[in-house]
Amino acid sequence: MSEVFDIFLLESVLNGLLLGGLLALLSLGLNLIFGVIDVVWICYAELIMVGMYAVYYFHVVFGWPLLLAMLMGILIVAMAGAALHYFVIRPVLAAEPINQLLVTGGVLFFLQAAATLAFGIEFKNLGVTFPPIVVGDISFSMPRLIAFVTALAGMLGMYLFLTRTYIGTAIRAISQDRTIMPLMGVNPNRIFLVTSALGGGLAGLGACLLVLQYDIHPAIGLSFGPITFLICVLGGLGNMVGGFIAAFIFAQFISVGGFFFAIEWGYVIAFLFFIGMMFWRPQGLFTK
Amino acid sequence: MNHRDTCGRFCARALVAAIAAVGFASFAHAQQKEIKLGVIYDYTGAFAAGGSAAAGIGTKAAIDMINERGGIEGYKLKATYADAQSKAEVAINEMTRLLDQEKVDIVMGVFSSAHCVPMAQQMDARKKFFWANVCVASAVLKDKKLQYVFRPQVHSDQFGEASCTFLQENAKAKLGKEAKDLKVAVIYEDGPYGAGVASGNEAKCKSxxxxxxxxxxxxxxxxxxxxxxxxLRRAQPDVILHTGYNPDITLFWRQAKEQGLKWSALIGHGAGYGQYDKLREAFGKDAEFIYNVDPVAAQLLDPKSLKPGLGDITKEMIKRYTAEIKDRKVDEIPPHVSMGFNQSWILFTDVIPRAIKKYGGIDPEALRKASLETDIPVGGTIQGYGVKFFPPGTPMSGQNERSSPVVMQYIGGDTKIVWPAAIKTADPVLPLPKGHTYAR
Structure with missing residues (x-):
């Protein structure tokens, strides 16, 4: 078998699939926000960082059970998302896109600096590690598998929410035409606030999964912010399904590219693909 | 003589005395000469917890201690501390600010080799004196022909050589293999620091x-x-030689466990591997038996093997560090504290006094000449190694030719020196004992 097929290549493909799940989950919230409010939260990964600290403090410092701490983490980041919209985004909703981008960029630096002052420079972690899941000669990461399943569930949940609930329908409607919908009795400010809380909640969910795999520090957002943004652009900003699929494509480039070449080449190939796609389909791969 | 006259004369005298006192104080103040130091470390960002902040505390302790002892040859040390924020561009901007606005005489410190490489070249081009405390990449000095940059610290080629020599000396006895049969993998962060150590690893292990x-x-x-x-799972190395900072090291260990990677030994090289308390916090018992190549943490050395008095200096350094960072066991104190302190102490007690006494001041030329005459024998610094700088015209000019790292291992919750044999405090545990998470 190993003579005709490299089992480690298969492992690499599967690991790419699991990494894709994690990245897909991270891109979900950012895409939702852009799709509805038409603003890019450059500070999205920093909200995830806030969620990671929240889970750490509730679980390790205050001694709460992990699942409860995670629920609190999601709640806190959801509230942070709503607060971000109310205090920062709402006043610049009518401003030029570059101004909106700069404002959320400012929040990014504010959150990083505030986290350094509040939590210090020390790396923190839950102190939990997971044994491998071994199938034959292949090993998987359990937290990655959890992230993968959660991403699928999150996507399904989001689909059901947007299609089966009144508020979800209103969100979809206002994302299609934000000028007409107020005439039909939909309060856009309320919808934007709910959407921001939802986007924040998804960032919190991402934080719950990242905290199982990564150390927490004020600069953790730098590892995920740019890549999440690129995935959203690749799939088409605001296109949740597109971002979801783009995450898996991107992850395969990283994983399989890193397997065949040096690991850094995986990223080089992924970014080259991204640049090429921006020439070919600047609106994103999956935007009609 | 009425009351008014008495008061008038008394008040006039008092006024004269007061003016004289103020004048004398001002004169004395004007006479108090200063050496302006620009100290650059990463106090925030990813490098801070990887050892940079600890090194900063060590350097500050040395500066404070020198000032409390009356300064150096009539000069007080006046330090300006700058935060490089774990970003090379910020480090360079801070260096420029310190030179042009703060008018510092010496720039010192610097944790990351990625910052050190460009800073050293810019400092030298401006003929300013740069004293590198912590950064280790050989590329900072190798073939650069720098004249005003000096580094008493160990360099990355030595890191790479130490782990391979340690393996060669223990392969047969501990692993039951000849060195030539040993399968070694080298993984590293790809900045100047990791790449420098890795090329040292590769050259020595292959040789x-x-x-x-x-x-x-x-x-x-x-x-x-x-x-x-x-x-790595496919290559199945016996030994992994790893050089990295902090988040990447813990990510590697976590993912290695989740993917079932096993090894006989993993040897780390400084930075994140020097933070035993953090490794233990993250991995618990799995952090047992990790090796770390680094300049030795001074508190692990027997003071009797050093010049008399250095043991007390180490104790004072530790006292000041633990006053700042509470609840830390002495053998968990990272070696970066010693690096930050020791190199500073060498500058303050050997180089600067000679520059002032023999070369008449603290200008870059005087400091350069004084540095080139440094000749501290082995055992003459708190980290054990001696100091003599490679002279101009040699490939590593400005680098301490007497520096040397050690191989340490975390055994039973303590840090032990396992190489070189002359100063080892424990036998290495090699290979990983059966039952260990990463043991084969």
Whole structure:
């Protein structure tokens, strides 16, 4: 078998699939926000960082059970998302896109600096590690598998929410035409606030999964912010399904590219693909 | 003589006395000469917890202690501390600010080699004196012909050589293999620091005939190392030689466990591997038996092996560090504290006094000449090594030719020196004992 097929290549493909799940989950919230409010939260990964600290403090410092701490983490980041919209985004909703981008960029630096002052420079972690899941000669990461399943569930949940609930329908409607919908009795400010809380909640969910795999520090957002943004652009900003699929494509480039070449080449190939796609389909791969 | 006259004369005298006192104080103040130091470390960002902040505390302790002892030859040390924020561009901007606005006489400190390489070249081009405390990349000085840059610290080639020599000396006795049969993998963060140590690893291990099955770098901020681990699982090295900072090291260990990677030994090289308390916090018992190559943490050395009085200096350094960072066991104190302190102490007690006495001041030329005359024998610093700088015209001019790292291992919750044999405090545990998470 190993003579005709490299089992480690298969492992690499599967690991790419699991990494894709994690990245897909991270891109979900950012895409939702852009799709509805038409603003890019450059500070999205920093909200995830806030969620990671929240889970750490509730679980390790205050001694709460992990699942409860995670629920609190999601709640806190959801509230942070709503607060971000109310205090920062709402006043610049009518401003030029570059101004909106700069404002959320400012929040990014504010959150990083505030986290350094509040939590210090020390790396923190839950102190939990997971044994491998071994199938034959292949090993998987359990937290990655959890992230993968959660991403699928999150996507399904989001689909059901947007299609089966009144508020979800209103969100979809206002994302299609934000000028007409107020005439039909939909309060856009309320919808934007709910959407921001939802986007924040998804960032919190991402934080719950990242905290199982990564150390927490004020600069953790730098590892995920740019890549999440690129995935959203690749799939088409605001296109949740597109971002979801783009995450898996991107992850395969990283994983399989890193397997065949040096690991850094995986990223080089992924970014080259991204640049090429921006020439070919600047609106994103999956935007009609 | 009425009351008014008495008061008038008394008040006039008092006024004269007061003016004289103020004048004398001002004169004395004007006479108090200063050496302006620009101290650059990463006090925030990813490098801060990887050892930079600890080194900063060590350097500050040395500066405070010198000032409390009356300064150096009539000069007080006046330090301006700058935060490089773990970003090379910020480090360079801060260096420029310190030189042009603060008008410092010496720039010192610097944790990251990625910051050190460009800073050293810019400092030298401006003929300003730069004293590198912590950064280790050989590339800072190698073939650069710098004249005003000096580094008493160990350099990365030595890191790479130490781990391979340690393996060669223990392969047969501990692993039951000749060195040439040993399969070694080298993985590293791909900045100047990691790349420098890795090329030292590669050159030395290959020269000893070892079988290099994988050598690969990665970005320290990489969010995923699973393909690297898959390749390591395929290559099945006996020993992994790893150089990295902090988040990438813990990510590697976590993913290695999740993907079932096993080894006989893993030897780390400084930075994140010097932070035993953090490793233990993250991995518990799994952090047992990790090796770390680094300049030795001074508190681990027997003071009797050093010049008399240095043991007390180390104690004072530790006292000041633990006053700042509470609840830390002495043998958990990272070696970066010693690096920050020791190199500063060498500058303040050997180089600067000679520059003032023999060369008449603290200008870059005087400091350069005084540095080139430094001749401290082995045992003459708190970290044990001596100091003599390679002279101009040699490939590593400005580098301390007497510096040397040690190989340490975390055994039973303590840090032990396992190499070189002359100063070892424990026998290395090699290979990993059965039952250990990463044991084969």
């Amino acid at each position: 000893l005939g070892m079988n290099m099955v994988l050598k690969e770098g990665y970005a320290a901020t990489s969010p995923d190392l699973s393909s690297l681990i898959t390749k």
